[in-house]
Amino acid sequence: xxxxxxxxxxxxxxxxxxxxxxxxxxxxxxxxxxxxxxxxxxxxxxxxxxxxxxxxxxxxxxxxxxxxxxxxxxxxxxxxxxxxxxxxxxxxxxxxxxxxxxxxxx
Amino acid sequence: xxxxxxxxxxxxxxxxxxxxxxxxxxxxxxxxxxxxxxxxxxxxxxxxxxxxxxxxxxxxxxxxxxxxxxxxxxxxxxxxxxxxxxxxxxxxxxxxxxxxxxxxxxxxxxxxxxxxxxxxx
Numbered sequence: 502x503x504x505x506x507x508x509x510x511x512x513x514x515x516x517x518x519x520x521x522x523x524x525x526x527x528x529x530x531x532x533x534x535x536x537x538x539x540x541x542x543x544x545x546x547x548x549x550x551x552x553x554x555x556x557x558x559x560x561x562x563x564x565x566x567x568x569x570x571x572x573x574x575x576x577x578x579x580x581x582x583x584x585x586x587x588x589x590x591x592x593x594x595x596x597x598x599x600x601x602x603x604x605x606x607x
Numbered sequence: 608x609x610x611x612x613x614x615x616x617x618x619x620x621x622x623x624x625x626x627x628x629x630x631x632x633x634x635x636x637x638x639x640x641x642x643x644x645x646x647x648x649x650x651x652x653x654x655x656x657x658x659x660x661x662x663x664x665x666x667x668x669x670x671x672x673x674x675x676x677x678x679x680x681x682x683x684x685x686x687x688x689x690x691x692x693x694x695x696x697x698x699x700x701x702x703x704x705x706x707x708x709x710x711x712x713x714x715x716x717x718x719x720x721x722x723x724x725x726x727x728x
Binding site: 533535537539544545547550551556557586588590592593595596597598599600601 | 642644651652653654657666668702707711712713714715716718719720721
């Protein structure tokens, strides 16, 4: 399985700040990468797929970038509803999720 | 409205078997690949298995390969996960989910609420 490593494990930010989350693959996953948000007690929500395509209804403050083995999810201006866990997922070679980043209140 | 409703979870002894079902509605079932993802409470997501639109292509995570079998019945808009040789580390919530396209290698756009599987003696 293709190992996906997310960093940092926890990101403490204040509302209004910019948040940058990283996801690294051990081998290239091409353009086959998605990002999900999960809040406590809820199922994950698709934010981004194919590296940079926002899913339906996802605000423009969420953006994805990267290629090959290095990927980034950026939240341009963090809102209070954006706190929670974020997972990256590759689907180039089988499917694997990263370990997650917890975005919490600073 | 897309709905995915899992059933079949419960408590089973190590080495036992369980079959999960997922009833899908609100979309054309055989237009989409489907998948199972699991999550231990308080932990991260783990991909379990995926199946393409007609069941002709299936894929499994390394930890369940050879023990779990994913299948679908398009006539009944249903997805299944047969779980054999269950172990304690299979204990988790199991989510049925829809892929955003017909093949396995895509993101997931809809999730069920999950069914809890507990493997314990």
